[in-house]
Amino acid sequence: MQYSQLFGKTKRQDPKDEVSKNAKLLIRAGFVSKEVSGVYNFLPLGLRVLNKIANTVREEMNSVGGQEILLSALQNKVSWQKTGRWKSFDALFKVKSQYDQEYALGPTHEEVLVPIAREYVQSYRDLPISLYQIQTKFRDEPRAKSGLLRGREFLMKDLYSFHADEKDMLKYYEVMKGVYRKVFERLGLEAIETKAAGGTFSEFSHEYQVVCENGEDEIIYCPGGDYSENVEIATAKDGQPCELGHGPLKKVKTIEVGNIFPLKDKFSKAFGLTYKDKKGEDKFAQMGCYGIGISRLMGAIVEVYNDDKGIIWPKTVSPFNVHLVHIEDPGTEPWAKDTYEKLTKAGIEVLWDNREDVTAGEKFADCDLIGIPARLVVSGKTGKGKVELKMRSEKQTRVGSVDNVIKSLSV
């Protein structure tokens, strides 16, 4: 991709209507644009990041038998009345059509999926099932804030599992725990698996919390890794020694990037989702649901990985693998083009800053702001066939042949 053709450009100043780091940086760097409070548009750079996060999550969901579907955003009011949530779900967006028909804009999808499951599940042979989607969700938040961290419209992965009995559901729940750990690890985040309230569904749930001082949640956890609870339910106290001798427990602010719930039979009962067991008796299916905030993750990653110059994307979610800068010097133009083509042929995603009449300093500043992990410079200084490599997270630079750089980047 040539930077000169990329839609969206960097801004020098912070937007005046944003306070959170993630919103400021993402807007300044040209990843997103605010539509209304709590709603953001994703520009080419932003969408690339969003897709990388989504694809990582998708791969992991597929790896444990998840089948991808896409459910409706506009939803049947009657289903929401059946579960009582038309009234009780505070953040439910309700829309009325010009023909006076009322709909819910989906904040979650039990009300849509369970009736579908009822249509296709009749026997214990039809279970278990694991279905997920990556889709835009709507929540009528009383107050949106913190950029992508808490919006009214956001992208989320929600997976729902259906099982013959609670034991099987809990077994899968443990499988999902492992997958969640893997997802966040792949995205470069340290997410602490935290015990939390079960809400109206059950006695407990688990949240995946990323430590961040700008977060809205608060947890108490053991740095040794054997304990973590949301302060809402925590019985332990800050500074209290860990039972296994890991030292004092810590109370920290966090961003919740995922959560998993054992739903049991709450929704199965509401919609009459039953199956015949081996004895021919009707049983309610047991359910679990598992969410990951895709767009929120993008915000969380920026909150965690940045410095005074801009964003520092982890490799796995960066919009491009390398940011190629050409510093104009008579006779060097072909070198830049050759480098770009060579990299592209090697399967490396390159953002090539080919702008003319832009000083090196400005190009470097944009590299830092946009935050692609590797920066390559081609100039009279580097010489033909050579490039200077600098990692966004490091200070030092080194010059090498394009081939060698390709090798080191591919590792």
Next chain:
RNA sequence: CGGGGUGUAGUGUAUCGGUAACACGCUACGUUCGGGACGUAGAGACACUGGGUUCAAUUCCCAGCACCCCGACCA
């Protein structure tokens, strides 16, 4: 939903009871080219919307809307 604040070129700001200035960005030409260069010449604003006060309102007052902050809320 309570409390507070803000609304002026694409962006960030200034100004003033007499219809708006600066910086960045943008256009053209020239000089530059390794950490946000420089010169010259330009384009770009119904000052959020609607009322009111006034000879005169972007400025003062009221209402609405939008956005921001604190709190409440967050299955």
